[in-house]
Amino acid sequence: MQGTLSSNVAISVDSLAQQRRRAIIATVLGNGLEWFDFTVYSFFAVIIAKLFFPTGNELTSLLLAVATFGVGFFMRPVGGIVLGVYADKVGRKAALSLTILLMAAGTALIGLAPTYDQIGLWAPVLIVVARLLQGFSAGGEMGTATAFLTEYAPAGKRAFYSSWIQSSIGFAVLLGAGVGTFVTSSLSADSLHSWGWRMPFLIGILIGPVGYFIRSRMDETPAFSAVTEEAKSDSPLAEVFRRFPRETFASFSMVILWTVCTYVLLFYMPTYSVRTLHLPQSMGFRAGMFGGLMIMCFSPVVGKLADRFGRRRFLSGAAALILVLAWPMFAYINSAPGLVSLMVFQGVFGLLIATYTGPILAAFSELFPTKVLSTGLSVAYNFAVTIFGGFAPFFITWLIASTGSNMAPAIYVMIAATISLVGTFYVRDPRRSHA
16 A cells, blocks of 8 residues: 555656646747747848838838837737736636737738838738737736746746746747848848748748647646635736735836846847948847857756855846946947957857846746736736837937947946846845745
């Protein structure tokens, strides 16, 4: 009898371990593919500006294109609230499966949209609609994915598990920049502008069925399954604002640097390389691949270290270093523009972004209880991303043109680092036994 009981316990433990492995794989693949869909637009903003927003003025067209990139962020708080509440009420699995289908639909609309020369004003309208749909989907992704992985994480490994979400974003940057490098290096300018730019978006269409298949086969998290219907919040959104205002503010302030680093130091750099440094577009993509690789590889390493040594020292240290290095690093690539300087730039910031974001989601998840976790994270994350990240390319492009200074992005990053550095002091590291 005792042998049978021991055998059943071993099988149960092994089954849970398999569920955890599947949870990491499904979340990383799904989240990475979602981010690829959402951000590949920024990599091809220069071409999209010419094809969908022709104004006769190159700067105006680019501003319209990057503003449309920001339009998608208006829907992120809406998507975060709607899908976050849905995840807290119905389940993480159902919400994650829905987000990836919505993202693929928006990507398909961009990839198949006729240009301005073909259908006139309807062309930019279609792009805006597609970005709104993508924004709604992305709004529900981060909070739900974080809740999913942290609820699966065993004791003492919450930062390591959640760090794989940031690693998947690095994978998306690597994949997007890799596709960008291929099409810009292997196609002529005419082919690139006529059909080549559509390739990443058409690849993204495949993400819908593949991602849905992966996520529909996931098991619901044990923590959410253990919450009874009576214990679930009737209004997760109201409860977040009523009972957790301090936690929401702390999360919001720390997300600011995360989103600015992502959208300025990673996704905007191919455009900055072309428009400001006057380098070939393929060079910016190659450097972007290196930055994405650094984040993909080092985020889990930092997450594992943060489980052992605490979250705050990594968060505060990385924010301080980004604040100190932003100005000299931008000055460096402007004084010596080229592949080497861009690789050094992306390598340094890739490592610092991994250090900052590796433990950040674990820190957030420890601020909210299970019944409002997805909603709380979605609200704090998406409002910060909308305000400081979505329109960062637009403001930076405009500031560079207005001031004539190529250092405008550095100032933006430094302001974000200062705010988030203050926010990191709200983090209280749990004891390892409860991490």
